Amino acid sequence: MTSADSTILRDMARLRKALERRMRIDDRAEELRARQPRRVRDGTLADFDVRGLWRRLRPMLDFDGRGYRALSGEMGVTPSDLSRAGSGQHLSYPKVKAICDWAGLDPNAFYIAPANAGKPRRRPRPTARRQRAFHVSSTETGVSQNA
Incomplete structure (x- = not known):
């Protein structure tokens, strides 16, 4: 051999x-x-539609033409956060808010309420506070005595 x-x-x-x-x-x-x-989530818990956010965000990123690093710096998130959003992984709310603010989107539009959630609880309206008048007796009237 x-x-x-x-x-x-x-x-x-x-x-x-x-x-x-x-x-x-x-x-x-x-x-x-x-x-x-x-299904990963069966609807019993509140969820966030990250894939829906990405579907709206991706054309904006592509149209801009810059890379994730430049865009993420402008948005206030890291490039890996944009990558996570693209793969459908969940992000923290402040990061989602920063991305949505940059894109001009409403983050609440991507919120998925739980299936068994009742109506939102009504909160009492804050009572309109009466503007307090500031009453001071002053010796200064703005009129000169010597004139």
Whole structure:
């Protein structure tokens, strides 16, 4: 056996190993695809439609033409926050608010109320405070006595 044959055998073994790894990955992907999709949230809790926000935000980002780093700096969030929004992961409310302020969107439009939530509780209206008049007896009338 020559050195060329051993090199070929070593390369073949490496290719076989890579092919087996790829086949395992493909099998796992098919298994996951075959599973019945399940909803992550069943509607019992309040939620936020991050994907809906991204659908509205993405055309704005594409039209602007700058990268995530420049845009996120202008928005006041990190580039990874924009990436998370794009993949549908949840963000904290201040970050969502900052993104929506930049885009001119209402963050409450993407709020999903829980399915079993009742009507919002009525809060008592704040009573209009009467403006207090400031009464001071002053000796200064603005009129000069000597004139």
